[in-house]
Amino acid sequence: MNTLKLYFKSIGMLLRSHLQYPESFIMQTLAQLVMEGGELMVVILIVDRFQSLKGWSGGNLYFFFGMMSVSFYLTELFGRGITGDFPMMVRTGRLDTFLVRPRGVLTQVLCAGTDPRRITCIAVGTAALIMGSTLSGISWNLLKVIALAESIVMSCLLILGLFMIEAVFSIFSVKSVELVNAITYGGRSACQYPVDVYPLPLRALFTVIAPFALTLHVPASWILDRPLYGWPSWTAFVTPLSGAAVFAVMAAVFRLAMRHYRSTGS
Amino acid sequence: MKAYAAVFRMRLRMELQYRGAMIGGILCQMFFGLILVALYRALYAGGAQPVPIEDVATYVWLQQAFFRMMLASDADLLDKIRSGDISYDLCRPIHMYGFYYARIAAQKLTGSLMRAVPMLIMAFLLPRGWGISRPSSLSALLACIPALMLGLLCVCALENITVAFTMKTLDPRGMQGLLNLLMVTLSGNLFPLTLFPENWQKAITLFPYAQLLDAPIRIYTGGYLMSGVLRVYALQAFWVCVLAAAGVFMWNANRKRMIVQGG
Secondary structure (H helix, E strand, O other): OOOHHHHHHHHHHHHHHHHOOOHHHHHHHHHHHHHHHHHHHHHHHHHHHHEHHHHHHHHHHHHHHHHHHHHHHHHHOOOOHHHHHHHHHHHOOOHHHOOOOOOOOHHHHHOOOOOHHHHHHHHHHHHHHHHHHHHHHOOOOOHHHHHHHHHHHHHHHHHHHHHHOOOOOOOOEEHOHHHHHHHHHHHHHHHOOOOOHHHHHHHHHHHHHOHHHHHHHHHHHHHOOOHHHHHHOOOHHHOHHHHHHHHHHHHHHHHOOOHOOOOOOO | OOHHHHHHHHHHHHHHHOOOHHHHHHHHHHHHHHHHHHHHHHHHHOOOOOOHHHHHHHHHHHHHHHHHHHOOOOOHHHHHHHHHHHHOOOOOOOOOOHHHHHHHHHHHHHHHHHHHHHHHHHHHHHOOOOOOOOOOHHHHHHHHHHHHHHHHHHHHHHHHHHHHHHHHHOOHHHHHHHHHHHHHHHOOOOOOHHOOOHHHHHOOOHHHHHOOHHHHHHHHOOOOOHHHHHHHHHHHHHHHHHHHHHHHHHHHHHHHHOOOOOO
């Protein structure tokens, strides 16, 4: 609990420091809004031209897009330390100062970064969710709300876990490894559409290695009353837990990797 | 002119040094390409479209292969603007705009060619409908090369306009983000321009952003007929002139009000 308090305190401080330069902040936030708006526009153009994607209607597609966008940018908003700043911390030696403090390294890394500009991306995602929900005519009840919340939280943990792969690589190689982006940003681009439209190898990748299908698509399609592969209802609540599992595994790997951390000395 | 050519050559050689980053970049771009083609194939399974799927796959691969041409900026220059070191460039006996134009052109040319050649070879090896298909004719392939070069000149002129905005605001992220988004959307990187609604396409293909890669790709796939090729070149050349003129004008205006931060 203490750790959580610490986390929110540091995030609050970082937020205030971001707001010290309001013009730059507003400009960048607007740029983010346009960026995510552009992504949504692509989905709208796709729906305009093709009407449906392997049986998923336009409304369903907006719903999937919204869930992905909200989860991905919530992670970037709260986990910026891992998703963006970590390779820089290794390169500049800033990570060294974390080693002498009486808290876990991972906690401190997470406390060290936030990216409030993403708030507009989350707004676009939320708009897409509402649009998708209305167009698909979802009848909301308590269970569906729980499934939605669980899915988003677990997807955030999954995305954080995937970014930690890059972090672990950068502990060893100092340079950030561009290739890992394929699975994080690539996963986002691919999995904003339901996984069953892809051929088997890609489906396997996003079910077993980067299980976006389990954390996002299974519950989302259950909420849309079109269960993925016709799986029973309970799967919508159980499979998302794989996100927490990925995070736990990566946290352990991260701890192991930190034992081999050699400072760059700068 | 000789000085600019020398800058261009030097930068070309420097860019060739980064081979390690290149391989990672290629694999990453290949993966994105595969995802996109898989998505469009799934969309096409729902019903046929006026544009055949082979052309869409070709469009995706060419866009991915030349991705580096669009989003690569001169990090040294942006640093210089922030730190004020750009004032040293005023001492050079050549025009600043030309100097940096030659640098960015070399960077974009090598960066994209080094990635494009291996990527396109791999994309050719993919099965039909997944990979890139052959050009509609030999003359289309030959006609596509000058169009690509004109596209490169165009994107460099655009890049220098973005830099001119950075000189004003000092922080590259806001304006650059907006302009880059316009670029990836209107150049067809995010979504092939050939799949935009037809009446939008009439306007969008006239924009400068469509001259970068969309025009060469359409020549390649036969979307623009050989008889109309000269018209396409003319439009591209027109935009190169307009954008370069606007860039030179903005750079000169910025040079007058440049404040050196001391230090």
